[in-house]
Amino acid sequence: MAQVPDLNSLIPAGEGSAAGRIIQLVAMLTVLSLAPGLLVMVTSFTRIVVALSFLRSGIGLQSTPANLIMISLALFMTFYVMAPTFDRAWKDGVQPLTRNEISEEEAFTKITDPFKEFMQAHVRDKDLKLLDDLAVEHMQLKSENGEVSLRVLIPAFMISELRRGFEIGFLIALPFLVIDMIVATLTMSMGMMMLPPTVLSLPFKVLFFVLIDGWNMLVGGLVRSFF
Template structure:
C-alpha cells in the first residue's frame, strides 16, 4: 500500500463528476439537435414507433461522435501524458482546466452571438453584482446555455424546413 487514505468527500465528488458525463454528452455535443431533428422527421412521416426511439438515439449518438471527433481529439491532446487517476479533487480540477480551452472554442463556434449576449445580460437581473463582476461572454457558464439554446433553435429550424 502507498499509505494514501481516500477522503470520502473527494470520492463522492469524483464519482458525481463521472456521473455527469452522459449529461455532458447530451448537452455539449450535437446530440440534442440531431435527435430532435430525427424525431421531427419521424413525426413528419406520420409514423409513431418506426424506427424505435432506441434506433433514433443510436443514430444521433453515432452522428454526434462523428461531428464531435475534432473536439475529442483536441481534448485528448490537452490531457495526453497527464496523470488521470482522478484520486482527488485537485486532479479533477487540473483535468477540468486542461479541457476547458478546447471546449470553450467548440461552444463559441456554435453558440449564436445573440444567445451569448442574452445570457450575459440576464445575469444583470439574476446574479448579484459580485457574482457577475468578472463574467465574460466566453465563460462556460454563459457558453453552455447559449450553445444549448442555439442548438435547439437550429434543430427546430431544420425541422420546420423538413416538415
C-alpha cells in the first residue's frame, strides 16, 4: 500500500496550519524573487544611477564606462550609504527570525522599520502629501496611528529620488553643455561646417572631468546628499 506522507512533515515548523505556512513560504519566495526591484524602490540606488547616467550622457560617451561598471558602482555606493539601515534590519529582524525568537509578522515590522525611517527622512513632504491624498480619495486608505503606509511611502519616495536625481544631473550636465557651446561657436567661426562639434568637444570634456577629479567630487557629493 502506498504511504501518503503527512504534509506537516514536509514543510518547516511554525505557527498556523500547513496551508497557512505554505502561503507564507510562497510569499517569502516571491519577495526574494523581487529583491532587485525592492533594492531600487526603497534605497538610494535610484538617485545614484540617474546621476551616473546624466554624467555619461553629458560627456557624450555612449558605452564608456560600460553598463556593468555603472550599475556595479551604483550598487556598491548603495550598499555604502545603506549600511546602517541594512545592519539594523539584519540584527533586529532577520537574525531573530532565523533563530525562531520572533514571528514572521513581528520580523516584517522590524525589517521594514529602518527602511521606512530612511525613506521618511528623504521623501519630500509635497510628494508624500500627494500620494496620501490620492490614497484617501480613490482607495479609501488612511494612515493608522499616524504612520504612513508603505503603499504610499514607497512611490512618494521614488518620485522624490527621481526629482533629486534630475537636479543633480542638471548640475552635472551644465559644464559639459558650456564646453559644447564654446566648441560649436569656435568651429562655426572658423568655417568648419562639416565637422561635428561633438567630435572636437569630447576630448576637452574628458580632460576637464579628469583635471577636476570628477569621480571623487561626484561620488563624494552623492554620498553626502544622504547625510
